[in-house]
Amino acid sequence: ANSDAGIALDGAPVYRRAAAGRRRLWAVVFNPSSHPRANSSIDRTGPRLMMIETVLRALRLLAMVAWVGGLAFFAFVLAPIAFHRLSSPHEAGLVVGGTLSVLHWIGLIGGGTFCIATAILWLRAEVPARAGFAVEMALTLVMLAITAYSQFSILPAMEQDRMSAG
DSSP, X not given: OBTTTTBOTTOXXXXXXXXXXXXXXXXXXXXGGGSTTOOSSSOOOSHHHHHHHHHHHHHHHHHHHHHHHHHHHIIIIIHHHHHHHSSSHHHHHHHHHHHHHHHHHHHHHHHHHHHHHHHHHHHHSOHHXXXXXXXXXXXXXXXXXXXHHIIIIIHHHHHHHHHHHO
8 A cells, every 4th residue: 555645545535434424424414403503403504515415305206296186086087087988888997996095006106205305304303394295294194004904805806896897
Protein backbone atom coordinates (compact mmCIF):
# COMPACT_ATOMS: atom_id res chain seq x y z
CA ALA A 1 0.00 0.00 0.00
CA ASN A 2 1.15 3.53 -0.70
CA SER A 3 1.02 5.18 2.72
CA ASP A 4 2.07 8.64 1.42
CA ALA A 5 -1.09 9.05 -0.67
CA GLY A 6 -3.33 7.43 1.94
CA ILE A 7 -4.89 5.10 -0.65
CA ALA A 8 -4.34 1.39 -0.64
CA LEU A 9 -3.59 -0.24 -3.96
CA ASP A 10 -6.33 -2.80 -3.35
CA GLY A 11 -9.03 -0.08 -3.20
CA ALA A 12 -10.14 -0.89 0.36
CA PRO A 13 -10.41 2.76 1.49
CA VAL A 14 -12.52 3.54 -1.56
CA TYR A 15 -14.86 0.68 -0.68
CA ARG A 16 -14.96 1.78 2.97
CA ARG A 17 -15.91 5.33 1.94
CA ALA A 18 -18.70 4.04 -0.33
CA ALA A 19 -20.03 1.76 2.41
CA ALA A 20 -19.88 4.62 4.92
CA GLY A 21 -21.83 6.80 2.49
CA ARG A 22 -24.54 4.15 2.17
CA ARG A 23 -24.73 3.83 5.97
CA ARG A 24 -25.05 7.62 6.30
CA LEU A 25 -27.84 7.74 3.71
CA TRP A 26 -29.65 4.85 5.42
CA ALA A 27 -29.32 6.61 8.78
CA VAL A 28 -30.60 9.90 7.34
CA VAL A 29 -33.65 8.21 5.81
CA PHE A 30 -34.69 6.39 8.97
CA ASN A 31 -33.25 8.73 11.62
CA PRO A 32 -32.86 12.30 10.39
CA SER A 33 -31.37 13.41 13.71
CA SER A 34 -28.28 11.30 12.94
CA HIS A 35 -27.42 13.66 10.07
CA PRO A 36 -24.24 15.59 10.94
CA ARG A 37 -25.85 18.95 10.10
CA ALA A 38 -29.04 18.29 12.09
CA ASN A 39 -29.65 21.17 14.51
CA SER A 40 -32.86 19.79 16.01
CA SER A 41 -34.32 16.38 16.59
CA ILE A 42 -35.48 16.34 12.95
CA ASP A 43 -33.84 18.30 10.16
CA ARG A 44 -36.27 18.90 7.31
CA THR A 45 -34.32 21.61 5.54
CA GLY A 46 -31.82 19.55 3.58
CA PRO A 47 -32.52 18.98 -0.10
CA ARG A 48 -32.01 15.21 0.21
CA LEU A 49 -34.47 14.92 3.05
CA MET A 50 -37.05 17.01 1.25
CA MET A 51 -36.58 14.92 -1.89
CA ILE A 52 -37.01 11.64 -0.01
CA GLU A 53 -40.21 12.87 1.63
CA THR A 54 -41.49 14.19 -1.70
CA VAL A 55 -40.85 10.84 -3.42
CA LEU A 56 -42.55 8.93 -0.58
CA ARG A 57 -45.57 11.25 -0.66
CA ALA A 58 -45.79 10.90 -4.46
CA LEU A 59 -45.65 7.10 -4.16
CA ARG A 60 -48.44 7.20 -1.59
CA LEU A 61 -50.58 9.39 -3.83
CA LEU A 62 -49.95 7.25 -6.91
CA ALA A 63 -50.79 4.05 -5.05
CA MET A 64 -54.02 5.39 -3.60
CA VAL A 65 -55.13 7.03 -6.87
CA ALA A 66 -54.56 3.82 -8.82
CA TRP A 67 -56.45 1.77 -6.24
CA VAL A 68 -59.42 4.02 -5.49
CA GLY A 69 -59.60 5.37 -9.04
CA GLY A 70 -59.68 1.83 -10.39
CA LEU A 71 -62.51 0.97 -8.01
CA ALA A 72 -64.49 4.02 -9.11
CA PHE A 73 -63.93 3.27 -12.80
CA PHE A 74 -64.98 -0.34 -12.25
CA ALA A 75 -68.14 0.52 -10.31
CA PHE A 76 -69.36 3.48 -12.34
CA VAL A 77 -68.13 2.71 -15.88
CA LEU A 78 -67.01 -0.84 -16.60
CA ALA A 79 -69.59 -2.98 -14.79
CA PRO A 80 -72.69 -1.03 -15.93
CA ILE A 81 -71.51 -0.92 -19.54
CA ALA A 82 -70.57 -4.60 -19.51
CA PHE A 83 -74.01 -5.67 -18.29
CA HIS A 84 -75.89 -3.35 -20.64
CA ARG A 85 -73.83 -3.72 -23.85
CA LEU A 86 -72.69 -7.34 -23.95
CA SER A 87 -75.03 -9.93 -25.45
CA SER A 88 -75.35 -12.15 -22.38
CA PRO A 89 -74.95 -11.82 -18.62
CA HIS A 90 -72.45 -14.69 -18.80
CA GLU A 91 -70.11 -12.66 -21.03
CA ALA A 92 -70.53 -9.62 -18.80
CA GLY A 93 -69.74 -11.78 -15.78
CA LEU A 94 -66.54 -13.00 -17.43
CA VAL A 95 -65.43 -9.44 -18.18
CA VAL A 96 -66.34 -8.15 -14.72
CA GLY A 97 -64.79 -11.16 -12.92
CA GLY A 98 -61.52 -10.89 -14.82
CA THR A 99 -61.35 -7.14 -14.32
CA LEU A 100 -62.13 -7.46 -10.63
CA SER A 101 -59.27 -9.92 -10.16
CA VAL A 102 -56.79 -7.52 -11.81
CA LEU A 103 -58.21 -4.61 -9.83
CA HIS A 104 -57.72 -6.53 -6.57
CA TRP A 105 -54.06 -7.15 -7.42
CA ILE A 106 -53.64 -3.45 -8.17
CA GLY A 107 -55.18 -2.75 -4.77
CA LEU A 108 -52.97 -5.22 -2.93
CA ILE A 109 -49.78 -3.91 -4.52
CA GLY A 110 -50.85 -0.27 -4.23
CA GLY A 111 -51.94 -0.74 -0.62
CA GLY A 112 -48.67 -2.42 0.25
CA THR A 113 -46.74 0.42 -1.38
CA PHE A 114 -48.84 2.97 0.49
CA CYS A 115 -48.23 1.20 3.82
CA ILE A 116 -44.46 0.97 3.30
CA ALA A 117 -44.16 4.64 2.29
CA THR A 118 -46.39 5.68 5.19
CA ALA A 119 -44.34 3.62 7.65
CA ILE A 120 -41.12 5.32 6.52
CA LEU A 121 -42.75 8.75 6.80
CA TRP A 122 -44.08 7.77 10.24
CA LEU A 123 -40.57 6.88 11.39
CA ARG A 124 -39.30 10.27 10.22
CA ALA A 125 -42.22 12.35 11.56
CA GLU A 126 -42.37 14.32 14.76
CA VAL A 127 -44.53 12.79 17.48
CA PRO A 128 -47.71 14.90 16.92
CA ALA A 129 -47.74 14.07 13.19
CA ARG A 130 -47.43 10.35 13.83
CA ALA A 131 -51.07 10.10 14.89
CA GLY A 132 -52.24 11.08 11.40
CA PHE A 133 -49.93 8.55 9.77
CA ALA A 134 -51.17 5.88 12.20
CA VAL A 135 -54.81 6.54 11.28
CA GLU A 136 -53.96 6.43 7.55
CA MET A 137 -52.09 3.16 8.07
CA ALA A 138 -54.96 1.61 10.04
CA LEU A 139 -57.55 2.54 7.41
CA THR A 140 -55.32 1.25 4.62
CA LEU A 141 -54.78 -2.04 6.46
CA VAL A 142 -58.56 -2.45 6.79
CA MET A 143 -58.91 -1.80 3.04
CA LEU A 144 -56.13 -4.31 2.34
CA ALA A 145 -57.81 -6.96 4.52
CA ILE A 146 -61.13 -6.50 2.72
CA THR A 147 -59.43 -6.62 -0.69
CA ALA A 148 -57.49 -9.76 0.22
CA TYR A 149 -60.66 -11.43 1.54
CA SER A 150 -62.47 -10.62 -1.69
CA GLN A 151 -59.56 -11.77 -3.88
CA PHE A 152 -58.85 -15.03 -2.10
CA SER A 153 -62.28 -16.00 -0.77
CA ILE A 154 -65.15 -14.34 -2.63
CA LEU A 155 -63.77 -14.42 -6.19
CA PRO A 156 -62.88 -18.16 -6.08
CA ALA A 157 -66.39 -18.90 -4.76
CA MET A 158 -67.88 -16.79 -7.57
CA GLU A 159 -65.78 -18.70 -10.10
CA GLN A 160 -66.98 -22.04 -8.71
CA ASP A 161 -70.60 -20.88 -8.92
CA ARG A 162 -70.04 -19.71 -12.50
CA MET A 163 -68.48 -23.05 -13.47
CA SER A 164 -71.30 -25.06 -11.87
CA ALA A 165 -73.95 -22.91 -13.60
CA GLY A 166 -72.31 -23.55 -16.93
